[in-house]
Amino acid sequence: MKQPPILRLAWALAAALLPIANAASPELPNILWITCEDTGPHLGCYGDTYAITPNLDRLAARGLRYRHVWSNAPVCAPARTTIISGVYPTATGSEHMRSLVPMPSFMRMYPQFLRERGYYCSNNSKEDYNLEKPGQVWDDSSARAHWRNRKPGQPFFAVFNIMATHESQIRTRPYAPKHDPAKVRVPGYHPDTPDTRLDWAQYYDRISEMDAEAGQRLQELADAGLEEDTIVFFYGDHGPGMPRCKRWPYNSGLQVPLLVSIPPKFRALAPTEYAPGGVSDRLVAFVDLAPTLLGLAGLKPAEWMQGRAFLGPFAAPPSRYLHGFRGRMDERLDLVRSVRDQRYVYIRNYMPHLIYGQYIQYMFQTPTTRTWKRLYDEGKLKPPQTFFWETKPPEELYDLEADPDEVQNLAASPAHHAVLEELRRAQHDHALAIRDVGLLPEDEQHRRSAGRTAYELGHNAGGCPLEEILAMAELASSLKPEALSRLKAGLKADDSALRYWAAMGLLMRGATATRLAREELRGALVDRSPSVRVIAAWTLAQHGSAGDLELGLPVLKALAPPDKNGLYVSMLALNAIDALGSKAQPLMEAVAAMAPNDPSTPPRLSEYVPNLAKRILQPE
Numbered sequence: 218m219k220q221p222p223i224l225r226l227a228w229a230l231a232a233a234l235l236p237i238a239n240a241a242s243p244e245l246p247n248i249l250w251i252t253c254e255d256t257g258p259h260l261g262c263y264g265d266t267y268a269i270t271p272n273l274d275r276l277a278a279r280g281l282r283y284r285h286v287w288s289n290a291p292v293c294a295p296a297r298t299t300i301i302s303g304v305y306p307t308a309t310g311s312e313h314m315r316s317l318v319p320m321p322s323f324m325r326m327y328p329q330f331l332r333e334r335g336y337y338c339s340n341n342s343k344e345d346y347n348l349e350k351p352g353q354v355w356d357d358s359s360a361r362a363h364w365r366n367r368k369p370g371q372p373f374f375a376v377f378n379i380m381a382t383h384e385s386q387i388r389t390r391p392y393a394p395k396h397d398p399a400k401v402r403v404p405g406y407h408p409d410t411p412d413t414r415l416d417w418a419q420y421y422d423r424i425s426e427m428d429a430e431a432g433q434r435l436q437e438l439a440d441a442g443l444e445e446d447t448i449v450f451f452y453g454d455h456g457p458g459m460p461r462c463k464r465w466p467y468n469s470g471l472q473v474p475l476l477v478s479i480p481p482k483f484r485a486l487a488p489t490e491y492a493p494g495g496v497s498d499r500l501v502a503f504v505d506l507a508p509t510l511l512g513l514a515g516l517k518p519a520e521w522m523q524g525r526a527f528l529g530p531f532a533a534p535p536s537r538y539l540h541g542f543r544g545r546m547d548e549r550l551d552l553v554r555s556v557r558d559q560r561y562v563y564i565r566n567y568m569p570h571l572i573y574g575q576y577i578q579y580m581f582q583t584p585t586t587r588t589w590k591r592l593y594d595e596g597k598l599k600p601p602q603t604f605f606w607e608t609k610p611p612e613e614l615y616d617l618e619a620d621p622d623e624v625q626n627l628a629a630s631p632a633h634h635a636v637l638e639e640l641r642r643a644q645h646d647h648a649l650a651i652r653d654v655g656l657l658p659e660d661e662q663h664r665r666s667a668g669r670t671a672y673e674l675g676h677n678a679g680g681c682p683l684e685e686i687l688a689m690a691e692l693a694s695s696l697k698p699e700a701l702s703r704l705k706a707g708l709k710a711d712d713s714a715l716r717y718w719a720a721m722g723l724l725m726r727g728a729t730a731t732r733l734a735r736e737e738l739r740g741a742l743v744d745r746s747p748s749v750r751v752i753a754a755w756t757l758a759q760h761g762s763a764g765d766l767e768l769g770l771p772v773l774k775a776l777a778p779p780d781k782n783g784l785y786v787s788m789l790a791l792n793a794i795d796a797l798g799s800k801a802q803p804l805m806e807a808v809a810a811m812a813p814n815d816p817s818t819p820p821r822l823s824e825y826v827p828n829l830a831k832r833i834l835q836p837e
Contacts, residue, residue: 245335245372246483247364247447248513251434252376253427254293254383255463256453258284258474260424267400269425272432273476276451278494280478281487285559286501287539288455291463291470292546296455296503298347301326301354303507303522305540307554308651310662310671311347312544315821318663319349321670324521326354327507328374334514336374337367343378365441374510377434381426384458387419388583394418395425404469405622406461408592408602412584420457448483448513451476460574460586461605466541466555467623468562468615475501477528486513486529498559499535501527508533523651538643544655548825549575550792552655552690554648556640561633562623563640564613567656567694570725574605578828601625611694612637648687652676656686657714658748660785686714693722701730708737708753713746720752724759731760739765742772747786751776755793758800766800774804779826780812787815791829801833808833 260270262277263284290296294315295306302324306312309320320326328338329352339362340355357366364373380386398414401421407413431451438444453473456462462469479487490497505525508518512529525533541555552567580586592598593606601624614630614637615623627633647653652675654662665681666674674680689707692700700722707719720741723730731738738761741753750772758769773794779787794801794808813827 245515246480246486246513247372247443248336248374248510249364249434249438249447249449250374250376251379251431251449251451253379253381253431253451253453255387255455255458256382256424256427256474257456257462257469257472259421259457260428260474262476263474267396267402267421269396269421270428272428272435273451273474276431276435276449276478277476280449280476280493281491281495281497283475283477283497283499283501285498285539285557286452286473286475287468287471287503287541287557288453288473289471289503289539289541291455291466291541291543293343293454294345294347295542295544297343297345299503300506301328301344301346302348303327303504303518303524304672305504305523305542305651305653306347307542307544307648307653307655308523308672308675309348310654310666310674312542312655313347313659314544314546315345316347316545316659317349317819317821318347318666319670320351321521321672322351324519324672325351327510328354330511330516330519331374331514332356334516335372336514337364337371338374339364339366340376341378343380374514378454379427379430381430382420382423382453382458384463384579384583386423387416387458388585389419390584392419394422396421405624406469406601406605407459407585408589408598410585410588410592412588416459416583416585420459445480445482447480448486449476449478458583460580460583460589464543464546464577464580465573466543466553467564468557468617468621469623471539471541471555479528488528488532499527500537500539500557500559502536502539538640538647540644540647542655545659545788546575547577547579548788548792548828549577550789551575554644554653556643556647557617558640560616560618561636561640562613562615562617563637563644564615565641565644565694566609566611566613567690568721568725569609569611569694569696572606572608576832578824578832611696612641614640645687645691649683652681652683653687654681654683656683656690657681658717658746658785658789660748660783660789661714661717661746663783663785681714682712685712686718689715689718689722693718693725696725698726701726701733704730705734705737708734708741713744713749716741716744716746716749717752720749720756724752724756728760731756731765732762735761735765739768742768747776747782748789751786751789751793755796758793758797770801770803773801774807777804777808778811779815779818782815784815784818784822784826787826788829791826791833795829795833805834 262274288296289299310318340358341362342360364375396418398418401414401417403409452475456470508522508526512526512531543553554565556563612628614627654675704719704722754769754772757765776790
């Protein structure tokens with residue numbers, strides 16, 4: 218929760234006045250983080266007999282292995298944003314892939330706390346945060362960053378990120394794998410094809426390369442005689458880079474390995490279950506890492522941090538649930554939330570009319586993705602391999618013990634109704650507790666946040682009536698036919714986000730709902746909110762009459778150019794145009810002629826409008 222100004226000032230002054238001599242005390246452990254890209258718990262120490270990971274297996278043998286760890290986001294930028302802040306990106310408005318938003322003035326990134334405590338903080342070298350850095354964060358963040366560069370006797374916090382396992386590294390062609398593709402375990406959601414087997418085999422080859430590099434970093438520590446002074450963490454930044462793992466907030470996209478080794482002199486900082494070679498069933502998430510680090514450094518976690526420390530003197534009781542999320546993924550609109558407990562995963566799809574496997578330019582560079590889609594188009598697949606290319610149910614529920622691949626949806630199972638209700642409520646309560654501003658359309662979030670941050674917007678009921686917005690989003694995405702009258706009424710609500718979700722609910726329900734709400738939807742074509750106008754036009758053009766199409770297309774044409782409407786409105790309009798397919802043919806000339814970007818677009822988002830335009834003009 219946000220602190221009152223006077224308490225924030227007192228807290229900041231107290232932190233600033235910590236004596237440097239005390240900060241350099243031998244009581245402070247060094248902390249080494251070895252991280253890697255796009256890696257699930259596919260290590261020998263996690264029981265994967267196909268994996269070759271001797272160095273990490275040895276680390277696990279001397280430390281604690283966590284079995285249930287979620288990255289919160291199934292893709293790098295929002296996952297790393299969660300870590301650096303200790304706050305859910307859904308609360309700070311930073312959930313969307315490669316967005317860029319400011320932090321509230323009272324927040325800082327965790328290395329800033331550690332540096333004040335006297336630590337030398339180095340990052341080698343990926344950042345990729347969706348939050349703007351509030352001043353200097355690292356002592357050194359570069360390919361040359363290393364704990365060796367600290368002052369004599371200074372404690373260090375060092376991150377080494379290993380790129381070998383990144384999605385871009387597991388799709389090389391031609392490629393001679395070291396792991397035998399014939400021995401790959403193909404998950405139930407993937408088709409069993411040579412491309413799938415080769416991509417998975419290559420993934421395991423890269424894990425072996427990553428393990429060797431991790432071993433080098435551990436050896437550097439040993440050679441310097443610092444093993445007994447250093448707490449070591451190893452984890453991946455989200456699940457594997459394969460399709461329906463990366464980018465999807467299932468367990469397959471969120472579960473990562475986490476190994477923690479604590480030397481004997483700092484054993485007081487370990488949890489009660491700690492033992493060399495031990496295993497913990499505690500639920501841990503990336504949002505927990507920042508408060509944990511502060512505790513290891515003897516600092517009480519900031520009150521606004523939303524995670525729970527799982528090590529150190531300020532360790533908190535474990536959470537009963539882990540929470541995942543997906544917002545806009547590169548150029549594609551979406552909104553998904555997930556929750557898991559020790560056994561079950563619940564998925565809430567707030568945009569069930571969109572297929573799982575929307576075309577994302579970067580994802581389609583993987584051979585498995587292209588082969589999978591071709592086989593689906595040719596009618597050569599059967600469930601569950603077909604699901605990825607089809608629209609989503611509003612809710613999904615999976616039993617991870619009986620169905621680790623998450624392909625048997627139990628949401629309609631009477632025997633699992635109580636579990637469904639519990640996890641549904643957990644998602645609802647979590648959204649309100651953290652103030653999930655991701656429920657706003659992205660352009661609305663930025664417009665309403667002008668002069669403040671999205672986090673502060675979410676905590677101001679006057680600027681963001683989140684309870685009402687969540688209720689309308691749940692109603693819209695429920696797909697219940699009886700919701701029609703409330704959706705029609707919602708198009709006349711005072712708040713534009715309520716009107717947006719009402720229009721979205723009609724889009725989801727198709728032709729019948731469009732016909733019955735035609736008058737209200739036509740009225741929404743001149744709504745004050747561009748997002749509402751886009752969704753109303755999309756609904757009429759896709760599901761309405763020829764006359765509705767004639768009314769909807771000019772609205773989308775006017776809202777598509779990014780230099781006139783801004784990046785976020787443009788992406789929304791272009792997603793609508795792409796969804797219309799041949800119905801949008803009259804707009805092709807305008808799409809080809811429009812500017813590629815709004816001049817104010819942050820560089821990290823600059824590819825998305827061109828990607829959409831290319832897809833519209835040159836569909837495969």
